[in-house]
Amino acid sequence: MKRLRHYFRLYFLIEAQYIKSKMQYRDDFFISSIGMFFSSLTTIAVFWVLLASIPDLAGWSFNQLVFIYAFYMLAISPFQILFDHFWQLRFHVIEGTFIKYYFRPLNMLFYYLSEMFDIKGVVQLVLGIAMFIYASIKLQVSWNLPLLLLLAATLFSASLVTISIMMIAASSAFWIFNSWPVLDLARRLREFSPYPMTIFDGFFKILFTYIIPIGFVAFYPSQFFLGSQSISTAVYLSPLIGIGTFALAYWIWLKGVNSYTGTGS
């Protein structure tokens, strides 16, 4: 417990320094927020345009799709806000500056991530909450205590799935150095997670459910709240799958950290 408090205190100390250095560029926050706002709304705009031509997308109405997308936004917010430093990992690995993280009596993953806090991710979170409330009202989801607890559990699990996928992609930097294409691929996959998984069949359904589990970022867990008639077994796995994928991702991260030999500079 004392250890946890110690980590919390350190997190805020390191983060405070980061925020102070960011305060130099105040208009950056403003412009980035606009960028975040537009990129968050693209998928909704796609759904809106598509549903002008067809009555529903694989059986899902516009409001249901908004609900799934809002769930997705909430699930990816922790990654966006707290884990943004993963995008920089390749630079630290290539330039050799990653070596400094070995020299502190701290968990390396914690220390590495604590150096960055993505303020614009808050825009995404707020937008996600707003959409979630909007869709809940439109779909008349009757929230009660068990359902809210289930929401907390599924969101936690979905966040861990996103974090794990991106963490594995970022860790590839330890072996291939330029991990950008891998991260970009992971992001591309993640961006499709709010689409109904029911559009896939056969091999791809299994791939996106069990091998690269993007279905668990939004589509499967939201089934609990949408009152759908046919709930597949995958849905019931969704509160649990996050822990398993995170354990795997952390194991890969440790492998990478232990095999890194620096750049010799």
Next chain:
Amino acid sequence: MRAYLSYARGSFLSGLAYRSGFIFAILNNLVYMTIAYFLWRSIFGDNQTLRGLTFEQTFLYVTIASSLMVLLKTWTDWEISWNITSGSIIMSLVKPLKYQWMMMAQSLGFCLMNFLSIVVPSLIFLVFVFKIPINTGVGLLFFPVAIIFSFILNTTIDYIIGLTSFYTESIWGISSTKDIIILFLSGSLIPLQFFPEAAQKVLKLLPFQAMYHLPLMMLVEPEQTASSYLVSLSVQLFWVAVILILARLFYNRAVKVLRVAGG
């Protein structure tokens, strides 16, 4: 001219340094194609055509759009921004070459690298695995010319975006907003035909459709008359002229605020 070509050669060769990334970039494009295949198949359902397009035409449209996006992703805006914020732009400005053409040449080198390493493998996959039939017609002859105009439009817009770094260091925000606007309004995500009528009218007045929609239609419906493609090309040419003039005006204005500390 030869000096500019050496810039193109340089950026082409520097692309080779990150060969391990190609496989993931190809995979990225293939993942998009696969998901697009299932998504549009589900959208079409039992319909033979939607908004005047068949499933095959729509799929060809969106996958070639995705490959075109890969082709045109040359990071010119980021490069310029980095040159400005680091001050290294001064080394380019003292050379007896035009900065804009230097950047365009670099972008061209990148483009060729993207073409050979990512786009060609994706297209082979598209033809052999998805077995999408490409109709033949006079439109196919106009397509390469239209792509050249798309390239000029794209790099020049990137150039203008990069130059905003004279005023702000927030390239992430500006560049990603630009990416989203082009992605959505050019038809590269959803074919323009699927937009509501009123929206289509507006989109056809904007420069973005000239980058993706117009060239893509030459491929999707190649059996139209040559004159209709000439109209498309002249629309592109009009926007090329407008954007180039804007770039020149903006550069003349922006370069005045340049202050490089020491060196």
